[in-house]
Amino acid sequence: MNVPFMDLARQHAPIRDALHAAACRVIDSCSYIGGEEVKGFEKEMAAWMGVPEVCSAGCATSGLFATLKGFGIGPGDEVITTVHTAIATAEAISMAGAQVVFCDLQPGYFNLDPEQIRKKITSRTRALIPVHLYGQPADLETILSLASQHGLKVIEDCAQAQGARYKGKYVGTFGDAAVFSFFPSKNLGGFGDGGAAVAKDPAVLKKIRMFSNHGRDSKYIHEFEGMNSRLDAMQAALLRVCLPHLDKWNAQRRSAARKYNRTLASISEVKVPRELPDTEPIYHVYCIVVPDREDLRKYLKEKGVATGVHYPYSLNMQPAYAALGQGEGSFPHAEHACKHMLSLPMFPGITDEELDYVCDAIRSYFKGGK
Ligand SMILES: Cc1ncc(COP(=O)(O)O)c(C=O)c1O
Known part of the structure; x- marks a missing residue:
């Protein structure tokens, strides 16, 4: 017998017709960036998570970068995360201009050790990024309590954990912000790159959204320099088919x-x-x-x-x-x-x-x- 590591064709078979219909709908709409599919997906993901708003992104790496920028984190700041993660988590910190500070794992587990975090906090620490690696929620209670003692932001990296729960609630709803990835092999995988961010403070989420769209809120006015980190309409339409599953x-x-x-x-x-x-x-x-x-x-x-x-x-x-x-x-x-x-x-x-x-x-x- 051959057992594959993963089998996307098997996973997609029952929704193949719906996926094809969604793809055709986007092609026929001639609206490929932003628009109703992206708005629709953001609304549906927000309803699924039970949060007021989701901001979609080109991928989780840029979503994380935009989130750090949304909190004004940059040069001179330190951000603590796990040393055992996809490079994307650390890359986003360095791209924002901050210093990445690594922590070891909690013995017997694959997530970062809150005791290690405690030891690495300095006067320059601004944020903690717990990664819910492999879909295993990190020790959020201890991490959140450390963050509140030291006035730090918590950004949950939920790239591998969309739908995992902690104390009965989805991860991504605990920290000040969270990011998700729709890389095809992820639990909510798209058909190319994609990601999303959420934030408790609507002003921060607005900044993340603007940062992801060249620093603008309206078509011609750029409040600051940002980047292009947008989920495209095709991904959004296909993800709308997958999300209910x-x-x-x-x-x-x-x-x-x-x-x-x-x-x-x-x-x-x-x-x-x-x-x-x-x-x-x-x-x-x-x-x-x-x-x-x-x-x-x-x-x-x-x-x-x-x-x-x-x-x-x-x-x-x-x-x-x-x-x-x-x-x-x-x-x-x-x-x-x-x-x-x-x-x-x-x-x-x-x-x-x-x-x-x-x-x-x-x-x-x-x-x-x-
Ligand atoms: C833990 C973690 N964070 C961030 C990312 C980045 O995701 P994306 O590929 O959507 O940029 C990944 C992707 O592998 C990941 O596993």
């Missing part, structure tokens, strides 16, 4: 994760992902920690099971951050995760047979099949 797709991922957990927890060499109390993760990535990742990965490939690694290097080990001088050993928990974590097939519509096949292959590897 998001919670169901996430439930399917959660159910697949439960099955993996039940089966794999009995293999002593395998550590299954742990959930923090009061969280409902949505398993953008389902990853296990094993002693000999590369060897198991090769074995699974031979058995027809596709796997992934998110990520092989923590950001302190990337050439892009060499100037920080935080080489090997600076973030032991993240560096350990990067060497030992393996992402297993996870997508809406993955079958019980496929999940059993993956688990059987892992069991046979540890029984001596290697």
Whole structure:
């Protein structure tokens, strides 16, 4: 049997006609930037989240950049985030002109450790960016309380966690602001790049919106220099078809994760992902920690099971951050995760047979099949 890492064609099959109709509607409308589809999507996502307003963006990276600018964060400021994330999180901080300050992971988890945040706060810290990595909500209660003690903004990076809940509420509704990604493999994936931002303060959201559209609020007046970070009408129309399915797709991922957990927890060499109390993760990535990742990965490939690694290097080990001088050993928990974590097939519509096949292959590897 071959088990793919993800299968967008399978996920899209039931809504294929609706997607085609939406694409044709946009082509026939001759309105490709902004307009009714973008407004419609923003309204529908806001209703889904239970927030007054959503500002769509060209992608989450630029959405995060615009959000930092919306808070006036820039040169001389420090922003604390996790060292174990997609580079986009850190890039946006540096692009805004601020200094990125990395934190290690909470031992036993894949999200940043609030204790580490506490130690890294200085008089220059302006914001914290917790990333809900792999769809696992970070320890928001502790992070929000640290932020309020020190007068810091919290910007949730929900790129991998759209629809995950913390204490019964969607992530993205806790911080001062939050960003989302519609990169095709994300839980609400589009058909190209796309993203969105929300902010509690309507004045900040207005600034984010203006920043994303060349610093303007009306056609010819540019209040300040911004950039082009707009969601296009085609993406918006296609995302409107997908959004009503998001919670169901996430439930399917959660159910697949439960099955993996039940089966794999009995293999002593395998550590299954742990959930923090009061969280409902949505398993953008389902990853296990094993002693000999590369060897198991090769074995699974031979058995027809596709796997992934998110990520092989923590950001302190990337050439892009060499100037920080935080080489090997600076973030032991993240560096350990990067060497030992393996992402297993996870997508809406993955079958019980496929999940059993993956688990059987892992069991046979540890029984001596290697
Ligand atoms: C945690 C995280 N933040 C931000 C991003 C950036 O998203 P986008 O590709 O929409 O810019 C990603 C994408 O991989 C991500 O995983």
